[in-house]
Amino acid sequence: MGTLRLATRGSPLALRQAELVADLLRQAHPGLEIEPLVVRTQGDRDTTAPLDQIGGQGIFVTEVEAAVTDGRAGAAVHSAKDMTSVMPDHLVFGAVPRRADPRDGLVGSTLAGLPAGGVVATGSARRRAQLAALRPDLVFTDLRGNMARRVAVAEDGAVSAVVVAVAALERLGWADRLSDVLDPVDVLPQSGQGAIAVQCRADDAVTRRLLAAIDHEPSHRALRAERAVLAALGGSCTVPVGAFAEAEEATGRTLRVSGLLASGDGHTVIRLTRRGDDPDAVGAEVARALLEGGGAAIEGFGGLLDDAP
Numbered sequence: 001m002g003t004l005r006l007a008t009r010g011s012p013l014a015l016r017q018a019e020l021v022a023d024l025l026r027q028a029h030p031g032l033e034i035e036p037l038v039v040r041t042q043g044d045r046d047t048t049a050p051l052d053q054i055g056g057q058g059i060f061v062t063e064v065e066a067a068v069t070d071g072r073a074g075a076a077v078h079s080a081k082d083m084t085s086v087m088p089d090h091l092v093f094g095a096v097p098r099r100a101d102p103r104d105g106l107v108g109s110t111l112a113g114l115p116a117g118g119v120v121a122t123g124s125a126r127r128r129a130q131l132a133a134l135r136p137d138l139v140f141t142d143l144r145g146n147m148a149r150r151v152a153v154a155e156d157g158a159v160s161a162v163v164v165a166v167a168a169l170e171r172l173g174w175a176d177r178l179s180d181v182l183d184p185v186d187v188l189p190q191s192g193q194g195a196i197a198v199q200c201r202a203d204d205a206v207t208r209r210l211l212a213a214i215d216h217e218p219s220h221r222a223l224r225a226e227r228a229v230l231a232a233l234g235g236s237c238t239v240p241v242g243a244f245a246e247a248e249e250a251t252g253r254t255l256r257v258s259g260l261l262a263s264g265d266g267h268t269v270i271r272l273t274r275r276g277d278d279p280d281a282v283g284a285e286v287a288r289a290l291l292e293g294g295g296a297a298i299e300g301f302g303g304l305l306d307d308a309p
Contacts, residue, residue, distance in 0.1 A: 003033040007073035010038040018077040028213035075200040080192030085231040094200040094211030096220035100167035102194035108154030108161040110180040118160035129240035130187045132266030167194040188242035188260040191226035228283025259286035261295040
């Protein structure tokens with residue numbers, strides 16, 4: 001069947017996700033050869049500067065996308081939560097495999113066990129804002145780097161706890177190192193958290209057919225809805241925006257989409273849920289409702305209401 005080259009970042013987690021996708025493709029297409037193409041991104045080169053100082057979410061995907069655009073790879077494997085809310089027109093999601101656990105977790109301490117004034121490490125404005133709303137006594141410090149470094153910082157006692165994506169530790173086989181899993185009722189996940197997005201060129205019919213075999217429609221539709229929220233709010237991991245969608249079992253097609261918009265200090269947190277069958281429409285509806293419900297008064301979001309769909 002030939003060979004499909006998958007572009008990926010070179011971190012242990014990224015390589016593991018690429019291998020998961022490769023395994024699914026081999027099962028769906030016996031005889032298909034898969035080759036990884038490791039791309040070193042700006043975010044991998046600079047592991048210390050805060051994300052908002054070096055370009056935000058795009059620092060983890062732009063160079064990987066370029067490998068697909070210029071033909072070095074047929075497809076790219078991304079952590080969906082790392083992707084910018086607007087994708088280049090010539091690229092599409094060829095597949096979103098079944099989503100893993102979307103929740104956030106803590107390494108080093110449970111939320112209830114954090115001491116007064118405890119130091120929590122995270123580079124995410126969304127996580128900081130929601131945890132600050134729950135525990136105004138906590139102190140936050142920025143932390144970047146691969147998952148091994150983050151876990152080590154917590155386990156060495158350098159901070160009270162580190163916030164991580166549960167799916168990341170599960171994929172690395174480190175679920176036993178989690179101290180706590182945070183309920184989405186308390187800490188709403190980032191758009192795309194727990195999902196893997198496999199991207200290809202829109203005009204590459206052969207690759208699109210290969211990828212379609214490993215697409216999980218409910219996960220794909222949920223991701224579309226969450227990205228619609230994020231796009232309407234201009235969100236990334238550098239601003240306090242969250243979105244989480246899941247199919248309602250009773251109907252199958254109906255999505256329950258929750259969105260969150262907060263001030264950086266967690267003093268203002270606006271959160272709501274809407275339901276709908278069209279992922280893009282209900283995502284946009286959630287974004288507008290958040291802005292109309294007080295989000296437009298939060299610094300950085302005031303100009304979005306006039307542009308909201």
